[in-house]
Amino acid sequence: MSKRVVVTGVGAITPLANTAYETWEKIKNGESGVAPITKIDMTEYNVKVAAEAKGFAAKDYMDFKEARRMARFTQFAVAASKMAMEDASVEVGKDVEAERVGVWIGSGIGGLDEFEEQHKKFLNKGPKRVSPFIIPMFIPDMASGRVSIELGAKAMNNCSVTACASGANSIGDAFRVVQKGDADMMITGGAEAAITEMTLAGFANMTALSTNPDPATASRPFDKDRDGFVIAEGSGILILEELEHAKARGAKIYGEIVGYGATGDAHHITTPAPNGEGGRRAMIAALNDGSISPDDVNYINAHGTSTHYNDLYETRAIKDVFGKHAYQLAVSSTKSMTGHLLGASGALEAIFSLLAIKDSMIPPTANYKTPDEELDLDYVPNVSREKNVDIVLSNSLGFGGHNATLVFKKIT
Known part of the structure; x- marks a missing residue:
């Protein structure tokens, strides 16, 4: 078991x-x-x-x-x-x-x-x-x-x-x-x-x-x-x-990790697979691993690198996985404030995901000024948002076609 x-x-x-x-x-x-x-x-x-x-x-x-x-x-x-x-x-x-x-x-x-x-x-x-x-x-x-x-x-x-x-x-x-x-x-x-x-x-x-x-x-x-x-x-x-x-031992608990999905693009050394196909499969695998319905996810801490293809394809992948619920989700990139820590980014963003659950607070995407017609989700522009957060999904995507998704849940 x-x-x-x-x-x-x-x-x-x-x-x-x-x-x-x-x-x-x-x-x-x-x-x-x-x-x-x-x-x-x-x-x-x-x-x-x-x-x-x-x-x-x-x-x-x-x-x-x-x-x-x-x-x-x-x-x-x-x-x-x-x-x-x-x-x-x-x-x-x-x-x-x-x-x-x-x-x-x-x-x-x-x-x-x-x-x-x-x-x-x-x-x-x-x-x-x-x-x-x-x-x-x-x-x-x-x-x-x-x-x-x-x-x-x-x-x-x-x-x-x-x-x-x-x-x-x-x-x-x-x-x-x-x-x-x-x-x-x-x-x-x-x-x-x-x-x-x-x-x-x-x-x-x-x-x-x-x-x-x-x-x-x-x-x-x-x-x-x-x-x-x-x-x-x-x-x-x-x-x-x-x-x-x-x-x-009476430990304090930030949250539970319930799902993990990891996939490969088999596409290109630096460019993500078209429409975020590999990231889409990682998200689905993580949700299935944790027996989580897509409609129950409150917040996605996106990979969100500020590059053309990552932001476009990750957005498309989210819409593909979550359907209509994608437009009820909060999606933000904390890289807008931390920059991209490369191999440490997913770990830091996992911490932010857990603290979002703990504090009922969704962090913003800073520096968001000019909307892109192709990117039409709720990116939590510039100001953090108070909201009850039960389930967070965190994406990390790497050169070589590596995709990893973690799902965190409020402990019950």
């Missing part, structure tokens, strides 16, 4: 704040973390803005010597995981057996920042000057590995690398572990720190990034004048726990 799985803790490092709750308060108020890029000299780039994690100091969350041996994305994951465990009021070895706690944290790119830095040393000073820690610094699984070491979690330790669906896939895969009974608790989510010279050059040259220099309007999902996504960095971590285990 399948176990019921609930969320008992959340933690985050984001462009808006260095906690999940502070980030959420700013999201509800429509505040943005997008600003001019400070980490890189952008003189030769046509992209000028990003959503950097501001004021983050690894030494505030972990041993400084060990932090220097971690890439930035791993530091984010460790910090957010520690905050999530504290939020869940749980300690490995005390409140839960170490062998019953696992880690599944995804990253789309991993430590490319460290790879770039060490490659410059290799070219300029020779191979002997390359750090002996470079390999465990840049491989994407090291966020999961380091969190396991830092927190003492000894059950399944894994990492999903599915581009911008990495965080959502990791949560869904961790959900299956607890649901099956292979662990009582999973520390899961995503982490990314890919605001680097090479990443910006690559995304810019494929014309995926917004070239709008105005931070106030650069990320504008579903708007007719959208011109690309705004890259961001950070981490979102959730504590998934078997329901009876959570009840036995």
Whole structure:
């Protein structure tokens, strides 16, 4: 018999704040973390803005010597995981057996920042000057590995690398572990720190990034004048726990994860399948997995990247899945405020989905000014909305044709 799985803790490092709750308060108020890029000299780039994690100091969350041996994305994951465990009021070895706690944290790119830095040393000073820690610094699984070491979690330790669906896939895969009974608790989510010279050059040259220099309007999902996504960095971590285990220790519960759907487009390396066919199947699979009727969904936290095809095809897929109910749904993209955290985006948006349930508050799509004739759903323009929220669906879609949908439900 399948176990019921609930969320008992959340933690985050984001462009808006260095906690999940502070980030959420700013999201509800429509505040943005997008600003001019400070980490890189952008003189030769046509992209000028990003959503950097501001004021983050690894030494505030972990041993400084060990932090220097971690890439930035791993530091984010460790910090957010520690905050999530504290939020869940749980300690490995005390409140839960170490062998019953696992880690599944995804990253789309991993430590490319460290790879770039060490490659410059290799070219300029020779191979002997390359750090002996470079390999465990840049491989994407090291966020999961380091969190396991830092927190003492000894059950399944894994990492999903599915581009911008990495965080959502990791949560869904961790959900299956607890649901099956292979662990009582999973520390899961995503982490990314890919605001680097090479990443910006690559995304810019494929014309995926917004070239709008105005931070106030650069990320504008579903708007007719959208011109690309705004890259961001950070981490979102959730504590998934078997329901009876959570009840036995008196844990607070944000909500229940009831459905997970994952599909492949088999279409193109970057462009989504026509009309969001793969995303449509992921949504249907997630709803079926949770025995949820489409008409019972109140809110969709959309992938909503602010690119032409994503916003168009995701809208069409939603209309295909939900029919007439699509026009009663609230659909918003919090990437309008956080930017696109790539492999961490689905995890952060899962947190927002749960907090929407908890606070009966639907976050807005900021910067929405000019309606697009082809995009005619309720995108919750610019102002958050008080509304009872029982069921939320969260979409994440990645390069390579990866589609992941999560369904969260108010606990009953």
